[in-house]
Amino acid sequence: MALVELRNVSKIYHLGGEEIRALDDISLDIDGGEFISIIGPSGSGKSTLMHILGCLDSPSKGTIRLDDTMIEKASQRELARIRNQKIGFVFQFFNLLPKLSVLQNVELPMVYSGVSSRERRDRALEALKLVELENRAKHRPMQLSGGQQQRTAIARALVNSPKIVFADEPTGNLDSHTGEAILQLFYKLSQEGRTIALVTHDPEIAAVTPRRIEIRDGKIARNVDAKLAGAGSTPKFSVPTQN
Amino acid sequence: MNFLSAISVGLKEIWANKFRSMLTMLGIVLGVGSLVAQSALVKGLENGMKEALIAIGGLEKVYITPQAIPTWQQHRKDQAVGNTMNDIYALQRSAPLVHLVTPEMQTREVTVTRAGKAFNPWHFVGTWPAALELNQHVVEHGRMFNAVDDEEARSVCVIGTGTRDALFGSPEEIGREIIPVGEYVNINNQRFRIIGMFEHYESEMDRKAREQALERGPEPGQSGPTRKRGRTSGRGAFEWKNNTVYIPLKTMWLKFRAGAVGGGTGTGTTAGSSTTASVSASAGIDTAPDPRLSTVYFKVIDLDQMNNALQQVKNVLTHTHNGIEDFAFNTQENWSENITTAIRNARLSGGIIAAISLLVGGVGIMNIMLASITERVREIGIRKAIGATFLDVFVQILVESVVIAVIGGLAGLLASKGLVELLSLVSPTGNTPVMTVDAMLLAFGFSVCVGILAGIIPAFKAARLNPIQALRYE
Numbered sequence: 001m002a003l004v005e006l007r008n009v010s011k012i013y014h015l016g017g018e019e020i021r022a023l024d025d026i027s028l029d030i031d032g033g034e035f036i037s038i039i040g041p042s043g044s045g046k047s048t049l050m051h052i053l054g055c056l057d058s059p060s061k062g063t064i065r066l067d068d069t070m071i072e073k074a075s076q077r078e079l080a081r082i083r084n085q086k087i088g089f090v091f092q093f094f095n096l097l098p099k100l101s102v103l104q105n106v107e108l109p110m111v112y113s114g115v116s117s118r119e120r121r122d123r124a125l126e127a128l129k130l131v132e133l134e135n136r137a138k139h140r141p142m143q144l145s146g147g148q149q150q151r152t153a154i155a156r157a158l159v160n161s162p163k164i165v166f167a168d169e170p171t172g173n174l175d176s177h178t179g180e181a182i183l184q185l186f187y188k189l190s191q192e193g194r195t196i197a198l199v200t201h202d203p204e205i206a207a208v209t210p211r212r213i214e215i216r217d218g219k220i221a222r223n224v225d226a227k228l229a230g231a232g233s234t235p236k237f238s239v240p241t242q243n
Numbered sequence: 244m245n246f247l248s249a250i251s252v253g254l255k256e257i258w259a260n261k262f263r264s265m266l267t268m269l270g271i272v273l274g275v276g277s278l279v280a281q282s283a284l285v286k287g288l289e290n291g292m293k294e295a296l297i298a299i300g301g302l303e304k305v306y307i308t309p310q311a312i313p314t315w316q317q318h319r320k321d322q323a324v325g326n327t328m329n330d331i332y333a334l335q336r337s338a339p340l341v342h343l344v345t346p347e348m349q350t351r352e353v354t355v356t357r358a359g360k361a362f363n364p365w366h367f368v369g370t371w372p373a374a375l376e377l378n379q380h381v382v383e384h385g386r387m388f389n390a391v392d393d394e395e396a397r398s399v400c401v402i403g404t405g406t407r408d409a410l411f412g413s414p415e416e417i418g419r420e421i422i423p424v425g426e427y428v429n430i431n432n433q434r435f436r437i438i439g440m441f442e443h444y445e446s447e448m449d450r451k452a453r454e455q456a457l458e459r460g461p462e463p464g465q466s467g468p469t470r471k472r473g474r475t476s477g478r479g480a481f482e483w484k485n486n487t488v489y490i491p492l493k494t495m496w497l498k499f500r501a502g503a504v505g506g507g508t509g510t511g512t513t514a515g516s517s518t519t520a521s522v523s524a525s526a527g528i529d530t531a532p533d534p535r536l537s538t539v540y541f542k543v544i545d546l547d548q549m550n551n552a553l554q555q556v557k558n559v560l561t562h563t564h565n566g567i568e569d570f571a572f573n574t575q576e577n578w579s580e581n582i583t584t585a586i587r588n589a590r591l592s593g594g595i596i597a598a599i600s601l602l603v604g605g606v607g608i609m610n611i612m613l614a615s616i617t618e619r620v621r622e623i624g625i626r627k628a629i630g631a632t633f634l635d636v637f638v639q640i641l642v643e644s645v646v647i648a649v650i651g652g653l654a655g656l657l658a659s660k661g662l663v664e665l666l667s668l669v670s671p672t673g674n675t676p677v678m679t680v681d682a683m684l685l686a687f688g689f690s691v692c693v694g695i696l697a698g699i700i701p702a703f704k705a706a707r708l709n710p711i712q713a714l715r716y717e
Binding site for chain 1: 259
């Protein structure tokens with residue numbers, strides 16, 4: 001069974017009597033361990049799709065199953081718990097809390113899941129090690145470069161061992177060189193078996209992932225799976241891998 | 244997110260906005276400060292009002308005065324005996340709910356003279372030594388007369404300082420205190436020896452004013468006739484005690500009641516309500532000494548048993564008075580109730596003003612919390628996106644508001660101490676304000692409540708934010 005199952009999902013807004021279908025009857029499966037990208041121009045509905053997949057929003061129609069939980073029926077409280085335990089978010093603007101240190105930022109999801117402070121610290125340091133920032137633990141986000149901030153955000157997304165990580169334009173606010181490094185990090189994480197969904201408007205970034213889902217006008221325009229197509233699954237980076 | 248970490252997050256947030264938080268707290272500081280300070284002032288006022296009540300013997304003191312015989316008993320008025328020593332002995336034997344039963348014979352229009360000076364004591368009575376304890380008198384110099392003085396009807400008297408001032412001169416006038424123990428005075432031309440003098444009774448305010456006058460020293464250039472500025476209310480109880488002359492009961496009976504001095508043997512009462520003076524008391528036909536007492540005093544042992552005690556006394560007296568109701572009870576309950584009412588009014592008006600200022604402080608907190616969550620919409624969005632529930636955010640904002648109120652409340656308690664000291668400095672002769680733990684707890688509790696109330700709406704608004712919109716918020 002797939003990790004995420006979307007069946008006939010629609011999201012409909014009403015603006016001044018006009019009906020806007022941000023998502024129109026989308027069905028989609030994501031398996032555990034997949035590395036996919038959701039691609040589409042702005043206004044295509046890809047962000048709405050990510051919000052619904054990430055339990056930040058609920059659909060107007062259709063059903064979603066995430067790790068055997070029916071999302072569309074869940075209460076706000078249950079959704080918060082699912083976001084906390086099963087989903088990690090990486091945002092374009094990093095969204096770190098400026099008043100907290102890097103370590104405290106990474107600890108934050110565990111604060112809401114009631115982990116003891118000692119275990120929080122250990123696990124946060126472990127996550128920081130994964131993104132090679134363990135020596136920046138005491139710094140404030142503002143003292144870090146953009147790439148380092150994004151890596152902190154990735155550590156925060158991973159710290160509760162989520163079932164799936166959503167990254168919304170994770171390189172959109174970085175220069176191309178740093179962006180490449182972040183993509184390499186995602187690739188490495190997916191190689192370790194994590195399920196990752198990149199949301200982007202940039203076909204070049206989408207090219208990194210084996211599977212690409214193209215959204216247009218709230219519908220899935222194309223669903224390309226490199227493995228099924230038989231193409232090479234190793235992406236081509238313009239920057240040589242460092243390690 | 245547990246409660247302690249919520250508090251530490253709240254403290255950090257307050258520390259991050261030190262100046263703003265301090266201004267916000269100021270409202271609570273002033274509110275709590277004024278609440279505690281006004282309560283301390285009222286408490287001081289209450290103590291001032293109560294000291295007079297205690298000075299005249301307290302709430303437990305009850306006295307029995309003669310009363311006109313009721314109409315339905317008029318036909319038996321020949322059998323009416325009035326208050327007599329029989330009542331005293333009967334009460335001592337048969338009324339265990341009361342104690343310090345004391346007879347008192349009073350004579351009005353008495354003149355005490357000495358060396359060309361004359362004085363009409365406000366309170367000239369013959370009584371038992373027990374009157375000392377009953378009326379809260381303290382003999383500072385000499386001694387009180389005793390049972391032997393009474394038995395032998397000796398011509399001795401114990402006076403208050405007011406009497407001394409009139410006959411010998413007050414310490415203010417002659418610069419030193421005269422202790423007239425051993426001196427002789429004439430009371431209605433009968434020679435009496437002063438054997439004791441009470442201490443000087445005064446209210447706290449008077450004492451402070453006198454001490455201040457002493458520090459200032461004598462006012463220069465005062466000549467000509469002195470100007471008495473009249474009495475102020477509340478002081479009466481103390482002056483009345485000072486202008487007292489006590490003699491033994493039997494002396495009074497033999498030297499002033501014998502031979503029916505006529506007119507002068509009225510059964511006037513102490514508090515000036517002489518309207519109840521019995522018509523038959525001044526008959527003047529009898530040549531035997533008038534055996535009637537002006538007043539019978541006693542104290543109720545237990546204030547909660549007041550009604551039972553009065554019923555008991557009534558039962559005994561009905562028997563000794565041949566069933567005729569020619570006596571009336573007088574208690575200090577009205578006085579006490581007046582004090583209670585006055586204090587309640589003062590407390591209410593002051594409390595309302597202080598409570599309003601505390602509420603204004605609460606509005607300040609709410610205002611700043613609303614501004615604060617508007618600034619932190621994005622932060623709240625991030626927290627919700629990574630798993631904070633409605634309750635987590637709600638508690639975080641609420642705790643912040645309560646922490647501001649708690650710190651403000653604690654600072655307010657300190658401020659109230661300063662405020663009270665400032666008030667004492669401004670009016671040194673006023674009653675000393677008394678800060679009570681009750682008032683402090685109440686004010687502090689109130690400030691915490693205000694913090695909670697002020698935090699609820701901002702916390703609700705923050706917790707209800709949609710995470711998607713919050714994350715998009717710039």
